Amino acid sequence: MALRRFTIPVDGTIPIPALLYNYEELLASQDNVGIYDGLQKAPNHQSGTIHVSSHRILFVNSRKPTSQSFSLDLVHVTRTNYYAGLFKSSPKVTLYLDGNFVASSNSGNSVEEGFESWVCEVCDHRNSPGLSPATARICALCGVPRSAIPGSPQPQASILSTSLPVSPACLSASPSVSSRSVTPNPTNGDPTSIACTACTFLNHPHLRICEICSTPLPSATGSTGSNSKSASSSRPASPLQQDSVIDPVNILIKLSFRKGGDKAFYNILRRALKAQAWEGRQIGKGPRSGSSSLGVPTPDGGSIPVPLRRSGIDGIMRNVEASAQSMETDLSDAFKDLEALMVKARDLVHLARELSEKLSAPSNNTTKPPSHSGILSPWTSSSSWDSTSSPTSSSMFATTSFVPFAEPEEAKFIRSSLAQLGLQLSNAPVTADMIQDERKWIEELARELAGVLQGSGDEGPGQKSVGIMKERGIVGLDEIWGGWNRARGVALIPPSTFLQTLQHLPSYTSPPIRKRTFHSGLQVLHTPPYTHAAFAARISGNLMISGVQTTSQIAQEENITISLATEMISAVEADGVICRDDASSAIRGGGSGSGSELIWSLNLFQDYIWDGHTFD
Amino acid sequence: MELTTRTTPSDFLLPSIHSAPPFFTEQPAPSTRTLFIDNWSRLILAYARHRRLFTLRVEDAEVAGGDWDEILRNERINRRVLPSYLSSLIAALVANNVAVYEPAKQTRSVLLFWRLPEEWADVLHSWATASGQLNTILTFYEIIDPPVPSPLSGLPIPLLRRAIAVLTRSGRAQIIGVADGEGVRLFAGTK
Numbered sequence: 149m150a151l152r153r154f155t156i157p158v159d160g161t162i163p164i165p166a167l168l169y170n171y172e173e174l175l176a177s178q179d180n181v182g183i184y185d186g187l188q189k190a191p192n193h194q195s196g197t198i199h200v201s202s203h204r205i206l207f208v209n210s211r212k213p214t215s216q217s218f219s220l221d222l223v224h225v226t227r228t229n230y231y232a233g234l235f236k237s238s239p240k241v242t243l244y245l246d247g248n249f250v251a252s253s254n255s256g257n258s259v260e261e262g263f264e265s266w267v268c269e270v271c272d273h274r275n276s277p278g279l280s281p282a283t284a285r286i287c288a289l290c291g292v293p294r295s296a297i298p299g300s301p302q303p304q305a306s307i308l309s310t311s312l313p314v315s316p317a318c319l320s321a322s323p324s325v326s327s328r329s330v331t332p333n334p335t336n337g338d339p340t341s342i343a344c345t346a347c348t349f350l351n352h353p354h355l356r357i358c359e360i361c362s363t364p365l366p367s368a369t370g371s372t373g374s375n376s377k378s379a380s381s382s383r384p385a386s387p388l389q390q391d392s393v394i395d396p397v398n399i400l401i402k403l404s405f406r407k408g409g410d411k412a413f414y415n416i417l418r419r420a421l422k423a424q425a426w427e428g429r430q431i432g433k434g435p436r437s438g439s440s441s442l443g444v445p446t447p448d449g450g451s452i453p454v455p456l457r458r459s460g461i462d463g464i465m466r467n468v469e470a471s472a473q474s475m476e477t478d479l480s481d482a483f484k485d486l487e488a489l490m491v492k493a494r495d496l497v498h499l500a501r502e503l504s505e506k507l508s509a510p511s512n513n514t515t516k517p518p519s520h521s522g523i524l525s526p527w528t529s530s531s532s533w534d535s536t537s538s539p540t541s542s543s544m545f546a547t548t549s550f551v552p553f554a555e556p557e558e559a560k561f562i563r564s565s566l567a568q569l570g571l572q573l574s575n576a577p578v579t580a581d582m583i584q585d586e587r588k589w590i591e592e593l594a595r596e597l598a599g600v601l602q603g604s605g606d607e608g609p610g611q612k613s614v615g616i617m618k619e620r621g622i623v624g625l626d627e628i629w630g631g632w633n634r635a636r637g638v639a640l641i642p643p644s645t646f647l648q649t650l651q652h653l654p655s656y657t658s659p660p661i662r663k664r665t666f667h668s669g670l671q672v673l674h675t676p677p678y679t680h681a682a683f684a685a686r687i688s689g690n691l692m693i694s695g696v697q698t699t700s701q702i703a704q705e706e707n708i709t710i711s712l713a714t715e716m717i718s719a720v721e722a723d724g725v726i727c728r729d730d731a732s733s734a735i736r737g738g739g740s741g742s743g744s745e746l747i748w749s750l751n752l753f754q755d756y757i758w759d760g761h762t763f764d
Numbered sequence: 765m766e767l768t769t770r771t772t773p774s775d776f777l778l779p780s781i782h783s784a785p786p787f788f789t790e791q792p793a794p795s796t797r798t799l800f801i802d803n804w805s806r807l808i809l810a811y812a813r814h815r816r817l818f819t820l821r822v823e824d825a826e827v828a829g830g831d832w833d834e835i836l837r838n839e840r841i842n843r844r845v846l847p848s849y850l851s852s853l854i855a856a857l858v859a860n861n862v863a864v865y866e867p868a869k870q871t872r873s874v875l876l877f878w879r880l881p882e883e884w885a886d887v888l889h890s891w892a893t894a895s896g897q898l899n900t901i902l903t904f905y906e907i908i909d910p911p912v913p914s915p916l917s918g919l920p921i922p923l924l925r926r927a928i929a930v931l932t933r934s935g936r937a938q939i940i941g942v943a944d945g946e947g948v949r950l951f952a953g954t955k
Binding site (some may be wrong): 696718721723724727728730732733735736747751753754756759760762763 | 767777790791806
């Protein structure tokens, strides 16, 4: 009896998450549960899984999931009781249901409607399925209720009565609005539209305020008026206060937990009932967003909030704004994690440095004393390491330290892990706080940069740090700056300091690496073979032999990028040593526009004497 | 790449630089650019004098088949002067006072001075003297299209005006309005 009246059949073969509505949350599940309808066992529901969500209880029959599964809205549950069980009697949870509930929407039709997408008549928004029957009535974009299906107005009215917001504000407001209502314009051919009292615009019957001037509309037409009345009479503001009218014999459902799990389930159920997620949803839904701030001035001077559906362009704009805002919040939440990570990054680098120190300390002890004015002293670091680590592991390291160049497997692993993380620190980066003197600091930086560029000679065994410019003679400044800072990991060098450092670079590098600025403003570091004079001599020699060369041929020969080659060649061209031949000036083929390439040849015409036609 | 002089079908001796592909590309490097443009100016004026051409247009580089194809295109090395380069060359000619924009207030067509207006003035005066037409009124048409071919045959009117203006300044000519246009009377000269 109670089972048929309050529950809605569902297809139990659908996975539970797919059955839930968008805002619904699955809280707990328990299998091997039987159902009592009233005080009798329900013969068709004796073995199944019970799920409790924030809004509903779902029972999935394990034998006939298709036909004998159901869902029960928690809103109908007024009271619960827990029976711990005795001997062969299983623990049970009794759900007392709201006797005042008028079974109206369990026709099956409404359930189907909730799970299909539909297009709003007003704004053409395609509403996705997966909303509860209550929310599926309203367009998600413009807030206009789904209009009555032609030919079946009766179900629509009953659906409205269940889906109306149950907020107290709504209930208190609707009588006051209807009391001031005027009858609809009798001359109007369309009885459903409502004429605005201020501007006479004929509004859609579901609107509560005028779409043009936002004046509160009289909720006048017969059908909507009766709807609101039926809602207020059939749906009490708080179902939980209606204990007195319950007939406990008929209107209850028992859940019998045959295989335990009862206590945890009952606690969760209690919490879900207490949270009243459906109430919160409905209150938040009725006067959503900014429209709740609109008040209707009552004759006594006060202002009561009107539960307005968002409607019209304003509602659409608000909807879009709200979604944009939520997206922004999500984004900032996502970046918060990143910020936290950045805070941790310093610790990570610190840890990496310590590890690297510990690893290099034993091998340094046996192989050689520190060669340069090192930032880390092996003696101090090894002693600090001794004090922190346990004696057994220190003895393990001590034994390995007698065998030079034989690092333990773990150390190698840590090293390679650090290298993969980009934290390969053969020595810690030079930072400003280590050296007081500004000039000395720059010089130390230049020394460090030289190591990055040409590969430091004194790195530990197993490490093969190849300098950026080991293989290449000319590299863009941006790449070097990025590479250096990546190698440093912490205390990154600003470009201004980087440029200062470059002045000192030639004295720390061999062969000296110098900076060169091209006409376009491109700055590079280069080794002696890539000076202007050397390059010009080389290119002239090549052209002498081969006659003509394209830019890409030269770039390939010099092993530099084409854009870099273009810069260098144009510098030579400016001297007048070579001249260009644009293939786009070909009569046949050659193409035109930017696709064609420049062909370079020696400028053989510097002392050209006219040998053409002469007169006289 | 062999650079040799070559004679065109119109019996014009092309310079060797004309068979160098870079010659047909506008050079950005200032020194090379000046060198090439100077040689182009000389080539254009020499060819114009050879063929008695008086106007050069940017269109000559755009459309093949014109009077200038023999120098603006080189089929042997598959190169031609692009219109943009020809514009630069024309601008250089004007800057060197060996051409003027004709008509004025545009930059796509020039009147070439392979003889300067002063030189044309001398040619005109000596022609008039030699043919015994001093002190008679000559229409422009009679000068540029005489029954007996002369060095002045085919001279454009704007260039003729400039030559006459030079003579007028030195008192050797006078512009006279006649029934069907303008005429000029040349004097013996008072040098």
